Amino acid sequence: MNDAVLTPPAAADAAPARSTLTLSYAQAAALALSEAMDADRNVVALGEDLGRGGVFGQYRGADGRPLVERFGPDRIIDTPISESTIMGAGVGMALAGLRPVVEMRVADFALCAIDELVNQAAKNRFMFGGQGRVPLVARLPIGIWTASAAQHSQSFEAWFAHVPGLVVVAPATPADNYGLLHSALASGDPVVFMEHKELWSLQGPVTPGTPQHVPLGQAHCVRAGSDITLVSWSRQVHAVAEAAEALAAQGVSAEVIDLRTIWPWDQQAVLASAERTGRLLVVHESIQAAGFGGEIAATVAEHTAARVARLGAPRIPVGYAPTLESVSRIGVEQIVAAALRLLQR
Amino acid sequence: MTDLLSLYRTMVRIRAFEDAAERASQGGVQIWGQSAAPDAEPALVKGPLHLSTGQEAVAAGVCAHLHARDLLTSTHRGHGHTLAKGADSTRMMCELFGRAPGYNKGKGGSMHIADFSVGMLGANGVVTAGLPIAVGAAHALKLRGEDAIAVCFFGDGAINRGPFLEALNWAQIYQLPVLFVCEDNQISATTRSAPMTAGTQAASARAQALGIAATQVDGNDVLAVSDVAAALIAGVRAGSGPRLLHALTYRHKGHVSVDPAHYRDPAEVAAALLTDPVTRARELLAARGQADAAADVLAQARAETAAAVAVAKAAPFPEAHEAFEDIATTGQGVWA
Numbered sequence: 001m002n003d004a005v006l007t008p009p010a011a012a013d014a015a016p017a018r019s020t021l022t023l024s025y026a027q028a029a030a031l032a033l034s035e036a037m038d039a040d041r042n043v044v045a046l047g048e049d050l051g052r053g054g055v056f057g058q059y060r061g062a063d064g065r066p067l068v069e070r071f072g073p074d075r076i077i078d079t080p081i082s083e084s085t086i087m088g089a090g091v092g093m094a095l096a097g098l099r100p101v102v103e104m105r106v107a108d109f110a111l112c113a114i115d116e117l118v119n120q121a122a123k124n125r126f127m128f129g130g131q132g133r134v135p136l137v138a139r140l141p142i143g144i145w146t147a148s149a150a151q152h153s154q155s156f157e158a159w160f161a162h163v164p165g166l167v168v169v170a171p172a173t174p175a176d177n178y179g180l181l182h183s184a185l186a187s188g189d190p191v192v193f194m195e196h197k198e199l200w201s202l203q204g205p206v207t208p209g210t211p212q213h214v215p216l217g218q219a220h221c222v223r224a225g226s227d228i229t230l231v232s233w234s235r236q237v238h239a240v241a242e243a244a245e246a247l248a249a250q251g252v253s254a255e256v257i258d259l260r261t262i263w264p265w266d267q268q269a270v271l272a273s274a275e276r277t278g279r280l281l282v283v284h285e286s287i288q289a290a291g292f293g294g295e296i297a298a299t300v301a302e303h304t305a306a307r308v309a310r311l312g313a314p315r316i317p318v319g320y321a322p323t324l325e326s327v328s329r330i331g332v333e334q335i336v337a338a339a340l341r342l343l344q345r
Numbered sequence: 346m347t348d349l350l351s352l353y354r355t356m357v358r359i360r361a362f363e364d365a366a367e368r369a370s371q372g373g374v375q376i377w378g379q380s381a382a383p384d385a386e387p388a389l390v391k392g393p394l395h396l397s398t399g400q401e402a403v404a405a406g407v408c409a410h411l412h413a414r415d416l417l418t419s420t421h422r423g424h425g426h427t428l429a430k431g432a433d434s435t436r437m438m439c440e441l442f443g444r445a446p447g448y449n450k451g452k453g454g455s456m457h458i459a460d461f462s463v464g465m466l467g468a469n470g471v472v473t474a475g476l477p478i479a480v481g482a483a484h485a486l487k488l489r490g491e492d493a494i495a496v497c498f499f500g501d502g503a504i505n506r507g508p509f510l511e512a513l514n515w516a517q518i519y520q521l522p523v524l525f526v527c528e529d530n531q532i533s534a535t536t537r538s539a540p541m542t543a544g545t546q547a548a549s550a551r552a553q554a555l556g557i558a559a560t561q562v563d564g565n566d567v568l569a570v571s572d573v574a575a576a577l578i579a580g581v582r583a584g585s586g587p588r589l590l591h592a593l594t595y596r597h598k599g600h601v602s603v604d605p606a607h608y609r610d611p612a613e614v615a616a617a618l619l620t621d622p623v624t625r626a627r628e629l630l631a632a633r634g635q636a637d638a639a640a641d642v643l644a645q646a647r648a649e650t651a652a653a654v655a656v657a658k659a660a661p662f663p664e665a666h667e668a669f670e671d672i673a674t675t676g677q678g679v680w681a
Contacts, residue, residue, distance in 0.1 A: 042489075044488065074488055075488075079515070080511070080514060080515065080518065082511035082514065082515060084477055084507060084508040084511050085476075085477040085480065085481075085508055085511035085512050085514075085515050087477070088474065088476070088477020088478050088480075088481060088508060088512070089477050089478070089480050089481030089484055089512075089515060090481060091477070091478050091481055092418075092466075092477065092478035092479060092480060092481020092482035092483070092484070092485065092495075093481040093482070093484055093485040094481075095416075095461075095466055095478070095481075095482060095485075096416060096481070096482040096484075096485035096486055096489070096495075097485055097489055098485045098488065098489070100481075115471055115474060116474070116477060116508075119470070119471055119474065120469075120471075120474055120478065124467075125671050125672060125673070126452055126671045126672045127449065127452060127453045127457045127467075128448075128449050128452075128453055128457060128459045128461065128467055129447070129448060129449030129450035129451075129452045129453060129671060130450070130670070130671035131448065131449070131459060131460075131461035131462075132461050132466070164672055164673075165672055165673055166673070167673055187673070189673035190673075
C-alpha cells in the first residue's frame with residue numbers, strides 16, 4: 001500500500017488513484033479515525049465536546065463537518081466532564097469488544113484519569129495473565145499552547161514511557177498523525193497518543209487509504225548529516241530542522257531524527273546515527289530533568305562512543321505572560337548553541 | 346424463586362474457599378510493618394488476602410441471576426464474586442498461591458483474581474476502579490446490541506471516591522444495562538464508614554439522587570438478596586437503565602487475613618456473627634427438612650476446596666521468563 005504514494009499518475013489509471021491531499025494535522029487525524037470507523041464498526045470515540053467536533057476541531061472532517069454527523073452519537077460519543085470514567089469506561093468498552101479512542105482534551109486533564117490509564121488500561125493484559133486485551137487509544141494533546149499557562153501546557157511523554165504496557169506516540173506532521181493513529185488503533189494494546197496543540201493547523205500531504213504507512217516504533221530521518229545527530233519529536237522537530245539549517249550555514253552537517261514513537265523508541269536508528277556522527281543531542285519541549293532525553297542520552301552513552309547532551313525546558317511551570325512562557329520554550333538559537341557546544345567538547 | 350439449596354451451595358463453597366485461603370495465608374508473611382517471623386513456615390498465600398467471609402449471601406444472591414455472557418467487575422475482596430460467577434476453585438486457589446495454572450498464570454494473585462471466560466473481568470486493587478470499567482462494558486454491550494448486562498460489586502468505602510458519582514451519572518445518562526451492587530460491610534479498610542460518609546443510607550440515597558432506582562436489602566439474608574437482585578436485574582435486562590442494590594452486610598475478618606481487627610468493638614463483632622448468612626441459610630434449610638442435603642453440600646464444598654489446595658500446593662510457579670509475556674510486545678526496556 002505504501003507504494004501508492006510513489007505510483008506515477010499514468011500508471012494509476014488501472015487502479016483507483018490514491019491522490020495525496022493537503023490536510024491539517026487535525027484533519028489528518030480525523031481522516032484516520034474516519035477510515036478506521038468505516039473499516040470496523042467497533043471503533044468508537046468518546047470524550048468531552050466531541051459532538052461539536054472536538055475542542056480543537058480534531059473530530060471534524062476535511063469538509064469541516066463534525067464526524068458525529070457521519071457516524072452518529074452512538075459512535076462519536078459526547079461525554080460528561082468525567083475524565084476518570086471516560087478513561088475507565090474506555091477500558092471496559094475495550095474489554096467488551098470495542099476499540100475506543102478516548103479523548104482527554106489536554107494531557108493535563110488526563111491526570112484526573114491516571115488510575116484508569118496506568119493501573120487499569122496498562123496493567124490489564126499482564127495482571128490478568130493475558131485473559132484480556134485493552135485496544136484503547138488515549139489522545140492526550142500536549143505542549144505549550146500560547147498563553148495557556150501552567151495547567152494547559154504540559155508534555156508528559158516521559159511519565160507514560162515509564163509505564164510498562166503503554167505505547168507512547170508523539171507525531172510531528174499531518175502525515176504521521178494520520179499514519180500513527182491508524183497504527184495505534186491497530187496495535188491491540190493501550191496507546192498514549194500525544195498530539196501537539198500548536199500543530200493542529202499545520203498543513204501537509206496525506207494520502208488517504210494508506211493506513212499502514214507509519215509503523216509504531218519507527219523513527220523518521222528528517223535530514224541526513226554527518227557531524228552531529230539531533231533527535232527530537234512532536235513540535236520540537238520543526239525547530240530542530242530549522243536549527244539544522246542554521247548549522248549548515250555554519251558548515252555543520254546535522255542529521256535530524258524525528259523519533260515519532262517515544263515508546264518503543266527506535267534505538268536502532270538513533271544508535272546507528274550517533275555511532276556515525278559521534279555526537280548526539282536530544283531536544284524536547286518537555287522539562288529536561290527526568291525527561292525522556294535522559295533515557296536516550298544514557299542509552300547512546302552505554303552503547304556507543306558518541307558524546308551526548310540533552311536540551312529541554314527548565315524545571316518550572318509554564319508561565320502565562322509571554323516573557324515567562326518564552327523561558328519554557330526551546331528556540332532555534334538555543335538548539336544551535338547546544339549543538340555547537342557539544343561539537344566543541 | 347431461586348432454590349435455597351443452590352444458593353446455600355454457592356455460599357458454603359465461598360466460605361470453604363475463604364477459610365482455606367485464610368489458613369494458607371498464616372505464618373511467614375509480612376504483617377503491616379512487621380517482618381515475617383524468621384522461624385515461621387512460609388505462607389502459601391503471601392500477599393494481601395482480603396476475605397469476604399460473612400458477605401457470601403451478596404455474591405450468591407446476585408450471581409444466581411447472571412449468565413456466563415454477563416460481565417462482572419469486582420473489588421479487592423473478590424473471591425466470592427468470582428466463584429459465584431462460575432470460576433473454578435482449583436484455578437483460583439492456584440492463582441492465590443502464585444502458581445502457573447492459576448487464572449492469571451500467577452501474575453495477579455488474590456487481588457486480581459479473574460476468569461474472563463465466565464465474564465468475570467477481574468478483582469481490582471483500587472477502590473472504586475471497577476465502576477467505570479463496568480459502565481464501559483455495559484456501554485459496549487448496548488452499542489453492540491448484545492443480550493447481556495454488566496454487574497459491578499463495590500464496597501461502602503467506594504462511594505466516597507469521585508468515580509462512583511461519575512460512573513452512576515454515566516450509566517444513567519446513557520441508560521446502560523448495569524447493576525451496581527454496594528456490599529455495605531460498614532467499614533472502609535480499618536475505619537468505620539459512617540463517620541466518613543455524609544448522609545444516611547448513602548449508597549442508595551446517592552443513586553436515587555441521580556434518578557437511579559435503588560433498593561436496600563438485608564445482605565445477610567440470601568433469599569432476600571436473591572429476590573431483590575432478580576427484580577432489579579429484570580429491570581436492567583429490560584433495557585430500562587441502571588439499578589443499584591444496596592446490601593447491608595458484615596465483614597467477619599480484618600481488612601486482610603492477618604489483620605486481627607482489634608479496632609472493632611468485640612460486642613459488635615459478636616452481635617454480627619449472630620446474623621451470619623451461612624448459618625441463617627442452613628437453619629432455614631433445616632426448618633424446611635433439608636438438613637441432610639445441606640450437610641451433603643457443605644461436605645462437598647469442603648472436599649472441593651481441600652482438593653483445590655492440594656493441587657495448588659503441588660503446582661509449579663511460573664518461569665521467570667513469563668514476566669516478559671502478556672504485555673505489549675513493544676520493547677521491554679532491557680537491552681544490556
